[in-house]
Amino acid sequence: MSEQEEQSFFKKEISRREMLKIAGIGGAGIIIGASALPGVLNALGANPFVDDDPSAENKVNFYGKHQSGIATKDPEHVYFVSLNCTARSKAELKEMFKVWTNQSAELMNGRLVEPYSSNTLMPPADTGEATGLDASHLTLTFGVGPSLFEKKELGLQHMKPKELKDLPHFPKDQLDPDYVGGDISIQACADDPQVAFHAVRNLVRSARGKVTMRWSQTGFNSYEMKGKRKQTPRNLFAFKDGTGNPDVDNVKEMNKHVWVQAGDSKSWLSGGTYMAVRRIQMHLETWDRTALSAQEATFGRHRDSGAPLGKKGEMDDMGLDRVENGSPVIPVNSHVYLAKQVKDRILRRSFSYSDGVDRKTGTFDAGLLFISFQKHPKQFINIQNSFGRVDKLNEYITHRGSALFACFPGVKKGSYLGAELFV
Ligand SMILES: C=CC1=C(C)c2cc3[nH]c(cc4nc(cc5[nH]c(cc1n2)c(C)c5CCC(=O)O)C(CCC(=O)O)=C4C)c(C)c3C=C
Numbered sequence: 001m002s003e004q005e006e007q008s009f010f011k012k013e014i015s016r017r018e019m020l021k022i023a024g025i026g027g028a029g030i031i032i033g034a035s036a037l038p039g040v041l042n043a044l045g046a047n048p049f050v051d052d053d054p055s056a057e058n059k060v061n062f063y064g065k066h067q068s069g070i071a072t073k074d075p076e077h078v079y080f081v082s083l084n085c086t087a088r089s090k091a092e093l094k095e096m097f098k099v100w101t102n103q104s105a106e107l108m109n110g111r112l113v114e115p116y117s118s119n120t121l122m123p124p125a126d127t128g129e130a131t132g133l134d135a136s137h138l139t140l141t142f143g144v145g146p147s148l149f150e151k152k153e154l155g156l157q158h159m160k161p162k163e164l165k166d167l168p169h170f171p172k173d174q175l176d177p178d179y180v181g182g183d184i185s186i187q188a189c190a191d192d193p194q195v196a197f198h199a200v201r202n203l204v205r206s207a208r209g210k211v212t213m214r215w216s217q218t219g220f221n222s223y224e225m226k227g228k229r230k231q232t233p234r235n236l237f238a239f240k241d242g243t244g245n246p247d248v249d250n251v252k253e254m255n256k257h258v259w260v261q262a263g264d265s266k267s268w269l270s271g272g273t274y275m276a277v278r279r280i281q282m283h284l285e286t287w288d289r290t291a292l293s294a295q296e297a298t299f300g301r302h303r304d305s306g307a308p309l310g311k312k313g314e315m316d317d318m319g320l321d322r323v324e325n326g327s328p329v330i331p332v333n334s335h336v337y338l339a340k341q342v343k344d345r346i347l348r349r350s351f352s353y354s355d356g357v358d359r360k361t362g363t364f365d366a367g368l369l370f371i372s373f374q375k376h377p378k379q380f381i382n383i384q385n386s387f388g389r390v391d392k393l394n395e396y397i398t399h400r401g402s403a404l405f406a407c408f409p410g411v412k413k414g415s416y417l418g419a420e421l422f423v
């Protein structure tokens with residue numbers, strides 16, 4: 001097939017919604033819309049180029065300088081999965097990321113991951129639960145953990161950045177081995193939890209034999225609307241969470257705090273970032289027995305408005321040095337006070353989670369899937385060390401899970417995820 005013919009096929013791309021209509025009419029025969037073509041070629045190992053479809057509804061672009069799901073605003077649902085790599089060679093791993101590249105572009109266009117065939121003796125190529133749903137602002141963010149580089153069969157030891165190490169043990173950690181580490185991570189965020197789940201399910205499915213699942217966590221955020229503007233979401237302690245973040249629209253700030261710059265690390269990571277993931281249980285029952293004034297003193301902010309204590313506006317300066325009646329207005333053991341004692345800044349992009357009952361205590365197993373992006377892991381480590389044993393928030397939380405991943409830079413059109421790593 002010539003490049004031109006291929007392009008004219010791609011122009012006829014069809015969404016999952018349209019696919020449903022077609023499937024209803026033409027149950028027999030291969031549904032070979034243009035969207036089927038990449039999948040067929042994928043299966044043949046030809047890895048064709050799947051472009052972003054600007055006409056797709058509620059779509060985030062896959063291609064760009066940086067991966068999606070990092071600076072992308074206001075995520076609602078997440079399906080995060082940490083994977084073990086079982087690929088036997090670098091070539092196998094590289095092939096997996098090539099296939100994931102096309103599949104990700106398809107998924108983020110709101111299409112089936114692979115075309116359906118007429119052969120009813122075969123399992124359907126797409127698992128199907130997102131049929132009829134649009135792209136739902138799906139973002140996909142891929143990362144690699146320190147343990148991937150220890151696998152001799154992959155021959156990647158020399159590519160490991162020296163700062164890509166397991167996070168150190170912190171004073172209040174009570175980590176559960178079921179929620180620690182991983183060779184590869186996928187963060188799928190979407191407005192619809194089923195779209196996020198469908199994406200991860202199909203990516204993992206297509207990588208059978210190359211990855212196994214290690215641990216996963218779902219999460220959610222809800223947004224109060226003021227006019228058309230989404231407000232900072234509240235965590236399960238009812239406090240606005242994300243106020244003090246760097247501005248994702250400010251390129252200077254993002255380059256300073258989040259995006260790895262050329263010369264900072266291994267060259268394959270330029271334009272990428274480090275992702276710290278912490279599964280933090282929040283002891284809701286204890287919190288709910290705590291007086292409002294003590295809750296507010298825990299963070300140094302008012303619960304309703306999110307404003308610094310004694311101030312009115314969420315975005316007002318913290319005024320850490322303010323003293324009233326001989327005492328600091330912002331308690332020196334409050335979470336925000338301690339976070340601000342170090343110069344480092346991070347981009348927090350966390351989600352609440354609720355996973356039923358903690359069988360040991362009969363309390364909620366609920367909390368925060370804390371995710372932060374930073375250009376160097378030490379930014380996260382320095383802040384966490386500043387909290388140490390002092391943070392008043394420690395009384396109400398327990399860190400249960402931990403992982404660190406280096407997230408690839410964005411994918412250029414025609415290239416693939418992690419291309420610079422697998423050269
Ligand atoms: C090491 C990094 C951090 C962890 C872990 C963490 C856990 C955690 N945080 C909250 C709730 C809030 N955090 C807030 C601010 C804040 N938190 C961190 C870092 C970690 N938090 C930073 C860097 C900041 C910003 C400081 C600043 O410069 O202003 C706030 C206040 C509002 C806000 O800015 O988002 C809340 C609320 C919970 C519940 C939690 C663990 C479960």
Ligand SMILES: [Fe+2]
Nearest residue numbers: 335336339348
């Ligand atoms: Fe925090």
